[in-house]
Amino acid sequence: MLSSSKSYAYEMLLSELTWAVGEDYVQTGDSDKLGHSIDYYWVPEVWHDRGRQLTPPDFIIQPGSSQEVAAVLKIANNYSIPVTPWGGGSGSQGGALPIRGGIILDMKRMNRVLDIDTVSLSATVEVGINAQHLEWAIEKAGYSTMHFPASIACATLGGFIAHRGTGVLSTKYGKMEDMVMSLEVVTPQGEIINTLPVPRHASGPDLTQLFLGSEGTLGVVTKATIKIHPIPQSRKFHAFLFRTMHDAMLAGSRIMTSRLRPCVIRLYDEPETAKLVKRVLGIDKKGAYLVFGFDGQEKIVDLEMEEACDICSSFDHEDLGAEMGQTWWNNRYKFFYPPYMFHMPQAFGTLDTVATFANIENVYWAMKNVVEQNFPQATFIGHFSHWYEWGCMLYARFIIDNPPADANEAVALYNKIWDMAIRAAIKAGGVINEHHGVGLKLGRIMKDLYGPAFKILQDIKQTLDPNNIMNPGKMGFKG
Secondary structure, eight states: OOSOTTSHHHHHHHHHHHHHHOGGGEEOOHHHHHHTSOOSOHHHHHHHHTTOOOOOOSEEEOOSSHHHHHHHHHHHHHHTOOEEEESSSOOSSSTTOOTTOSEEEEOTTOOOEEEEETTTTEEEEETTSBHHHHHHHHHHTTEEOOOOOTTTTTOBHHHHHHTTOOOTTHHHHOOHHHHEEEEEEEOTTSOEEEOOSSSOOSSSSOHHHHHTTOTTSSOEEEEEEEEOEEOOSEEEEEEEEESSHHHHHHHHHHHHHTTOOOSEEEEEOHHHIIIIIHHHHOOOOSSEEEEEEEEESHHHHHHHHHHHHHHHHTSSEEEEHHHHHHHHHHTTTGGGSTTTSOOTTSEEEEEEEEEETTTHHHHHHHHHHHHHHHOTTEEEEEEEEEEOSSEEEEEEEEEESSOOSSHHHHHHHHHHHHHHHHHHHHHTTOOSOSSSOOTTTSGGGHHHHHGGGHHHHHHHHHHHOTTOOBSTTOTTOOO
8 A cells, every 4th residue: 555645656657557547447446445445355344344444445447458458567566556456346365355455456447358269169358347238249259158156247357367267057067166167367577368269178278277266366367269059959957855964965966976967966065955945946845855966958858857867866855846836946046145145244155165065074074073072152054065076066155143342353353263174174185166256265274174285376466467566465475
């Protein structure tokens, strides 16, 4: 943060930034600063709720091209000013918070669909585009991104690239690192580069994967070429209720290891079935709710659906049928929005992780036991929402209805739950996160996760960003 907005240095920097992007695209007003000082991370939310001072940026810059991004980064290097890329501001990890002030690089002006290749089935777009707007544009051409996250209406493509985001249909169509074919990136020193045009090759290490998930610490992603898909002829769902979560997990994992290709599987533990599934879907039954779907050519969909239902039928279950599966799909976003989603003054966090099928239940119980045994005021619930050939993701949550009124006490409690739960997940075979990212929230645990290998990431950061201007203090890198 600059020492004073009335200094000569501030005025010179303001003039240079204005020259780079135009007077209309440099914001310094208090309301603009406030709006870019808080995202969906619970800590700044409670800070704001309790009347505490947030850390604002000094400037909000809205570039209109990769060349303007490059110009801004060169200026920032010259003045040693931090730069924090900003998409939709919907992240939950504090990854876009300007914790050292400086420049917020708001990318939403760069929102064009540049090309739709109907031969290769790809689209090249600027990454400031809103995810829903992108989907609508691709659908007009007769295709789909198949990327349907709960934040589709408020997040940008760049945000999903930054933290390797995922959508509801990831089990078939992949996470963001599977969807991206190539990237244009502005390096921290202001050089515009392109990664290789195809994602599969034997032409050395894959730079695309290096920048995916780097959360704005290694440069600014400006354009991406992503896969697009035909709109499926058929998409069908089916739901089951299992007596235990363990039986439901065995059924789900067997569907995946049988190499069927569901577009989605979602398994809710008994507490979340009783709490949220009941509220949203009206299913008032004890057990673990499992729903899955298949899409594509209808004959193939029907065959795979029959096989998956046969697998589920070999366990102690209640067949809820296709209608209750379709009801889940029709209401899938309701779980994440009012009045069903948790909100202030509650304290809450999503402890998502991912592990192999051999380890995922151990991870679940390790996290659940840590939270319930050490924090009796907290409720622990979870569901398994993104499934792969080798394992699945746990979307665990803790909720505290009456957290401490004092902001410092509340944040200390919040961080302690995260520390203990995530470290328990790592010990049981999980990782820090599956698709929300690391950000400010979990950076302190990165060295524990990577061990000596974390120095390799630090060395890459130092080489690409020697002045440490890019999103400092995130992902465990120095602030």
